[in-house]
Amino acid sequence: MCVTGELNKGMGNQRVDKSKAYLLAVHLKSQDINRTLAALDEVRSLAETMNFEVVGQEIQSRDAYDSKTYIGTGKLIEMRRIVEDQDISLVLFDHELTPNQGKFLEKQLGCMVLDRTQLILEIFANHAQTPEAKEQVELAQLKYMLPRLVGLWAHLDREKGGIGLSKGTGEKQINIDRTIIRKRISKLEKSLGKIARERQTQSNLRKKCFLSCVVGYTNAGKTSLVNQLTGAGLYIENKLFATLDSATRVMDNHTKPKILLSDTVGFIDNLPHSLIASFRSTLSVVKEADLLLHVIDASNPDIDKVIETTTEVLREIGAANIPLLIVLNKIDLVEDQVEMLVLKKKFPEAVMVSALDIQSVQRFKKEVSGFFERNLKSERTLLPYERSSLLSKFYQLGMVEKIDYEDEGIYITHKMTPTNQKILAASLLETANR
Ligand SMILES: Nc1nc2c(ncn2[C@@H]2O[C@H](COP(=O)(O)OP(=O)(O)OP(=O)(O)O)[C@@H](O)[C@H]2O)c(=O)[nH]1
Ligand SMILES: [Mg+2]
Structure with missing residues (x-):
């Protein structure tokens, strides 16, 4: 799933035209400006990772984020002009936008708007190679999208008169989409659960x-x-x-x-x-x-x-x-x-x-x-002669430093990781109970 599908066409080394991106950050006056600058730098690196050409950036100082426009009306008008004049394809924000802010900004600016989270999800989607990584990214994207469906379909209800749809069409569409997405999420979770169990087997070997x-x-x-x-x-x-x-x-x-x-x-x-x-x-x-x-x-x-x-x-x-x-x-x-x-x-x-x-x-x-x-402590364990077949376990799980054969059994001085100590203890207990 790729939000930036169109923009990404021809990405990679063969890419000829890079999409022009502009960065926008809101600096809250109560915050450290260096943190805002660093966050903006990070968005720039994210954009460059996506192969976008960053042509400019703006920081808007405010007391609080504007709930509707995020950056404030004045800055929005200024930004619209920049987008037009410089033929900007997308504006990137240093922060997570609400679904309504995202939609509103896209409409006002007349170009694609991506927030930091979407940008990170897009990079993950682009870089995922293995089936596991691809499924993990898709799951993350769907979970991100689910609560945002309201914003995506609200326009259907607003425009219902104009395009001849019945009342509540948007809401119905949201419910259909939610059901489809929930089904897909559940399928992905099942498939990833299976991969996790296979991984557990590998980890037992590790x-x-x-x-x-x-x-x-x-x-x-x-x-x-x-x-x-x-x-x-x-x-x-x-x-x-x-x-x-x-x-x-x-x-x-x-x-x-x-x-x-x-x-x-x-x-x-x-x-x-x-x-x-x-x-x-x-x-x-x-x-x-x-x-x-x-x-x-x-x-x-x-x-x-x-x-x-x-x-x-x-x-x-x-x-x-x-x-x-x-x-x-x-x-x-x-x-x-x-x-x-x-x-x-x-x-x-x-x-x-x-x-x-x-x-x-x-x-x-x-x-x-x-x-x-x-970090490996030396331990001395007594192994009775009738269970001497377990000696090989000590060699498999750790370092055997010394072996003393005494009347009561074999004393093994060994070093192993805490996890392997537990595995050994479980094996000793299991054979003792047989
Ligand atoms: N100058 C310098 N560059 C380094 C050094 N170590 C890594 N790099 C460069 O830093 C960049 C990132 O290196 P990676 O090894 O991919 O970094 P990573 O932490 O695995 O990154 P992700 O997998 O993207 O999280 C590459 O261009 C490396 O060549 C270093 O010690 N000195
Ligand atoms: Mg790496």
Whole structure:
């Protein structure tokens, strides 16, 4: 499903004419202007990711958002002239518009209007490659659309006299559409549920390993680091949301158990809730991780916001309590020594890395292995001789450090992840009960 279908025609490298886009933001006087500027910059990156040509931008200072026009009547008139004079195809807003505001603005401006959420949904729709990602995006779009149907069909009721429709035609159409959309949502949820169960089987296999997962803001360099650390060859791009699927690769073969590294979809400020909900199964890998590597673009001027956003999403998906290592990537772009010192002071525990510098990547790899070793406690378990067949489980699930054969049984000194400890305990209990 693609709202910008017409505009997107010929997108990609072959695109000849880029659609001209204009950015609009409302700055509330009570807010920090830097945040408004940063939000507008982000909309620009989203627009560029969609291959639109951003030809201008405006910031309107107001005490409050205007409920009808969002930007205020004066600015709207000024904007209409700009749209006409410069042949603008679409106006992009830094904020989520109400369905009525969206429709009203489109009518007044005479061009397509997209808000931040729609833009993000469009990018996801464009980038989705796998059947799972496509279904997740469609689900998010339908959930976004459902409460907005009133706005879409209200005109039918308003215009009923003129076009000869009976009273309430719009309302009836809304009910038909709602039923169709609800059916499709339920079908998609069933299909995604099936994929999630298959994913669970894969994850049971993964549990035998130590799972680390990169998380963080979109474009922070997560996939680049995964590629450097594992040789994965995953797709990277200097655009937002290049990655929409999870991918897991072996990072270290020499440890017991192996260390795996997963890449996954990036986050953004005010990530639409429908998207987070729909991407739950893709993000399940984050929830299962033994260690999260929070990758941050060190050259981002608003690191606090980036951390805030990631922390918030991690909380929302139930991954807030997993051990987390801060990774300041793109350190090669921080040229100012003072800035570097500020970063070191602010994040004394962080790993500083550049995905472009192999030596720093190797140091980073050691940090992850070190974390893994530090966090695995040595345990000593007694295995009675009559259950010695379970010895192989210890080797499968962790590192066996020492074995002592005593009169009462085999004492095994081992290290394993908390998840694998639980799997082992369950196996021991199961055989004890037989
Ligand atoms: N200068 C510099 N550029 C980097 C570094 N790491 C990644 N990049 C660039 O940053 C851009 C984004 O990199 P990705 O690895 O796709 O970022 P990501 O976090 O996976 O992004 P999404 O999947 O879109 O969320 C690419 O153009 C990379 O080449 C780095 O350490 N230094
Ligand atoms: Mg990526």
